[in-house]
Amino acid sequence: MAKSNTSKHKTVEYGRYGYYFIAPFFIVFAIFQLWPLIYTIGLAFCENYYDTMWNAEVGPYFNGLANFATIFKSTEGTYFDTYTFRALGNTLIMWFMNFAPQILLALLLAVWFTDTRVKIKAQGAYKVLVFMPNIITAATISVLFYKLFDYPNGPINQLLVNAGIWEQPYQFLATKWATRSIISFINFWMWYGNTMIVLTAGVLGISPSLFEAARVDGATSWEIFKNVTLPLLRPIMLFTLVNSAIGGLQMYDIPKLLTTSGRGDPDFTTRTITMYIRELAFTGARQMGKAGAASLVLFVVTLFFSLVLFYIMRDKDAIKEKKAIKAAQKARKGAN
Amino acid sequence: MKKKLLSVLLSSAMLASVLVGCGGGDGAAQAPAADNAATEAPAADAETEAPAADAEAEAPADDAAASGDKLYVYSWNTELGERLELALSLANRQDLWDRIEYVNVGDSGIYQERIDQLLQAPDAEDYPDIIAFEAAYIMKYTNSDQTLPITDLGITDADLAEMYPYTLTIPTDKRNGSIKGLSWQAAPGAFMYRTDLAESLLGVKSPEEMQAKISTWDDFVATAKEIKEKSNGETKMLSSNGDLAEVFRSNMSNPWVDDNGVFRMDPIMEQYMDMVKTFEQEDLSCHTTTWSDEWNAGPSTDAVFGYFGCTWFLHWTIKANCGGEKPGEGTYGLWNMCQGPMPYYWGGTWLGATAGCSDPAAAGEIMKILCCDTDVLTEVSRQTLDYVNNKTAMKTLSDAGEGAYDFLGGQDFIAVFAPLAEDVDVSFMSAYDQTINDLLGTQITEYSLGNKDKETAIADFKAAVAEAYPSLTIE
Numbered sequence: 001m002a003k004s005n006t007s008k009h010k011t012v013e014y015g016r017y018g019y020y021f022i023a024p025f026f027i028v029f030a031i032f033q034l035w036p037l038i039y040t041i042g043l044a045f046c047e048n049y050y051d052t053m054w055n056a057e058v059g060p061y062f063n064g065l066a067n068f069a070t071i072f073k074s075t076e077g078t079y080f081d082t083y084t085f086r087a088l089g090n091t092l093i094m095w096f097m098n099f100a101p102q103i104l105l106a107l108l109l110a111v112w113f114t115d116t117r118v119k120i121k122a123q124g125a126y127k128v129l130v131f132m133p134n135i136i137t138a139a140t141i142s143v144l145f146y147k148l149f150d151y152p153n154g155p156i157n158q159l160l161v162n163a164g165i166w167e168q169p170y171q172f173l174a175t176k177w178a179t180r181s182i183i184s185f186i187n188f189w190m191w192y193g194n195t196m197i198v199l200t201a202g203v204l205g206i207s208p209s210l211f212e213a214a215r216v217d218g219a220t221s222w223e224i225f226k227n228v229t230l231p232l233l234r235p236i237m238l239f240t241l242v243n244s245a246i247g248g249l250q251m252y253d254i255p256k257l258l259t260t261s262g263r264g265d266p267d268f269t270t271r272t273i274t275m276y277i278r279e280l281a282f283t284g285a286r287q288m289g290k291a292g293a294a295s296l297v298l299f300v301v302t303l304f305f306s307l308v309l310f311y312i313m314r315d316k317d318a319i320k321e322k323k324a325i326k327a328a329q330k331a332r333k334g335a336n
Numbered sequence: 337m338k339k340k341l342l343s344v345l346l347s348s349a350m351l352a353s354v355l356v357g358c359g360g361g362d363g364a365a366q367a368p369a370a371d372n373a374a375t376e377a378p379a380a381d382a383e384t385e386a387p388a389a390d391a392e393a394e395a396p397a398d399d400a401a402a403s404g405d406k407l408y409v410y411s412w413n414t415e416l417g418e419r420l421e422l423a424l425s426l427a428n429r430q431d432l433w434d435r436i437e438y439v440n441v442g443d444s445g446i447y448q449e450r451i452d453q454l455l456q457a458p459d460a461e462d463y464p465d466i467i468a469f470e471a472a473y474i475m476k477y478t479n480s481d482q483t484l485p486i487t488d489l490g491i492t493d494a495d496l497a498e499m500y501p502y503t504l505t506i507p508t509d510k511r512n513g514s515i516k517g518l519s520w521q522a523a524p525g526a527f528m529y530r531t532d533l534a535e536s537l538l539g540v541k542s543p544e545e546m547q548a549k550i551s552t553w554d555d556f557v558a559t560a561k562e563i564k565e566k567s568n569g570e571t572k573m574l575s576s577n578g579d580l581a582e583v584f585r586s587n588m589s590n591p592w593v594d595d596n597g598v599f600r601m602d603p604i605m606e607q608y609m610d611m612v613k614t615f616e617q618e619d620l621s622c623h624t625t626t627w628s629d630e631w632n633a634g635p636s637t638d639a640v641f642g643y644f645g646c647t648w649f650l651h652w653t654i655k656a657n658c659g660g661e662k663p664g665e666g667t668y669g670l671w672n673m674c675q676g677p678m679p680y681y682w683g684g685t686w687l688g689a690t691a692g693c694s695d696p697a698a699a700g701e702i703m704k705i706l707c708c709d710t711d712v713l714t715e716v717s718r719q720t721l722d723y724v725n726n727k728t729a730m731k732t733l734s735d736a737g738e739g740a741y742d743f744l745g746g747q748d749f750i751a752v753f754a755p756l757a758e759d760v761d762v763s764f765m766s767a768y769d770q771t772i773n774d775l776l777g778t779q780i781t782e783y784s785l786g787n788k789d790k791e792t793a794i795a796d797f798k799a800a801v802a803e804a805y806p807s808l809t810i811e
Contacts, residue, residue: 052767055480267782284804
């Protein structure tokens with residue numbers, strides 16, 4: 001009797017230790033993420049800014065959806081023609097411009113590095129080289145590119161003018177698409193190594209016997225890629241896409257540091273949504289309320305893109321199979 | 337091992353970003369409570385500490401020990417720290433210098449943000465006691481309850497007699513007329529140009545002749561064209577188009593935002609837009625960006641003819657970048673100054689004590705020594721060549737012939753600046769200046785490059801101002 005009691009007691013003890021170990025995370029999370037999150041949602045429905053003239057805080061007073069109205073509707077009354085949506089548009093454009101080539105190159109490299117027939121020598125060295133840009137801080141890379149594309153006497157301009165390709169130096173960082181391209185390129189260059197490593201892990205997770213079987217059946221490399229690698233890579237692809245969409249929508253450091261004013265030169269065309277939110281909240285009239293509302297819009301957009309990606313990448317065969325099983329079960333029941 | 341190191345790094349970076357991210361939200365929540373506490377505290381402090389200040393001559397050590405905690409002084413570069421150290425050592429107040437914890441934020445671009453955050457936490461160890469302000473945003477703080485009137489610091493009107501009036505107009509609280517900050521420097525502006533280039537390209541031999549060539553903006557542009565032509569494009573009038581900005585800003589007849597919160601664009605700023613466009617399209621400047629590395633390199637080469645600069649600009653910018661330290665080295669000694677097309681004034685640094693200042697009496701003493709003491713300021717000016725905010729000090733030095741400056745080839749810089757300092761008119765200033773000027777800069781770039789016409793640029797500028805300050809009425 002006594003024995004069984006103590007043993008019972010012991011199991012309970014062990015369980016408690018588990019909670020102790022995970023407690024720090026939840027405490028930190030609650031204080032530093034959960035509460036600010038809830039607070040931000042609250043602020044989004046409040047008027048809260050600083051009157052610069054007297055440097056005095058106004059609010060927070062509840063003002064319903066007024067913040068959202070200024071985000072969705074311009075002063076002239078047209079919808080979506082606001083700084084918020086322009087910033088969101090810039091973010092999406094620059095994200096797409098870096099992500100499309102990034103995933104293609106990463107996929108190609110991942111397949112090459114894992115292919116047992118294409119035996120690349122010094123694979124380790126290549127992987128290090130490819131991953132290297134990711135280790136350098138974004139700030140360093142931004143300053144580097146800022147100097148490279150400087151006008152009128154940056155290295156790139158000097159090279160192009162001295163080589164006789166252009167007569168005049170070109171104002172890269174004062175031109176909308178040139179600046180966007182540079183930012184996209186930096187992001188692409190920094191992150192394709194990371195994506196490649198994730199995809200390589202995904203490909204290595206596919207059973208080698210499947211590749212061998214396909215090869216025995218006489219499939220070409222392209223056919224193996226299309227019909228074996230890609231379908232089995234789907235969960236990893238989904239992870240990469242969603243991860244990149246979230247990261248891309250929060251793009252901040254490169255465009256912030258690459259432009260002289262830090263406001264997304266030229267003319268706010270490289271200002272991302274997070275840069276915009278930060279400017280609202282901490283510069284000018286420090287509009288915490290509107291910044292909170294813009295953050296909520298960003299949240300909804302991120303959620304939307306994630307859900308769309310989940311929907312597109314869903315396993316259609318598995319769903320079909322499930323349906324078929326259900327149908328079969330129903331049919332059996334009906335027969336019974 | 338490497339992986340472990342990397343994971344530790346990554347996790348600490350993550351934690352850091354989490355910590356940073358939450359700062360804004362929490363700060364906003366605490367702000368109202370902080371304001372109340374801050375406004376109540378100083379009144380009591382000032383009364384109890386004022387007698388102690390009178391007794392400081394006998395027992396400075398005791399005084400320091402009694403309230404012996406650190407005084408946090410915030411600025412954005414090393415200049416104020418160097419001046420404070422010099423002034424306090426000249427006044428034999430090493431004990432005060434020992435108490436000062438000088439914090440150099442390092443970047444005037446983020447300075448306002450940093451100060452705003454610090455002011456929201458009056459109980460923090462590093463809460464500022466004395467803050468340095470630039471002209472472009474000082475009004476935001478002096479018009480608020482976050483700074484103390486200098487009368488609370490034991491500074492009387494008699495201490496201010498030697499100051500240039502405009503340096504007191506700027507830090508005056510618009511609500512009740514009390515003065516909230518002091519400056520040790522005056523900053524009237526002039527056009528600084530290369531004498532050797534002026535002679536070889538324009539045949540100009542004296543500052544008076546030079547002034548005649550640039551006395552109006554039309555003359556200025558004509559001379560700029562002449563310089564470009566005669567030097568075959570090797571030398572340009574200005575380094576950056578932005579160098580024109582301060583001159584035009586100082587000549588606005590109204591501030592960007594008046595006391596009723598109405599935003600107006602002064603017609604002279606349209607003239608400024610056109611001037612920048614002329615310089616850009618006609619290739620009359622080196623197309624650099626003000627304060628960039630290339631711009632800083634300008635004074636040491638023959639690529640730039642001149643700069644619009646003021647008192648501190650002469651020492652801290654042109655002299656520091658001229659590529660030499662005595663006549664014959666670099667362009668040292670090859671510079672002169674003249675008034676230029678318009679009188680103007682540029683910047684300067686003010687000191688103010690915060691509402692929650694731990695020791696207003698000591699803060700007052702420090703400000704008094706650096707900004708009001710004629711003997712100290714005369715010596716500061718003699719040693720550093722600062723144009724100090726003290727008429728007697730500058731007159732003493734000029735009369736003694738100490739204004740003749742070898743960097744300017746012997747020209748008396750005090751004699752040039754003195755009449756300009758008397759005439760400075762600062763009615764163009766408002767608390768919104770820095771942000772609004774930045775926003776205008778963005779649109780002027782677009783306009784000068786020909787990407788937008790003037791109407792669109794102005795409309796976009798106004799829209800951006802409305803976005804940054806929703807409570808303003810835009811006209």
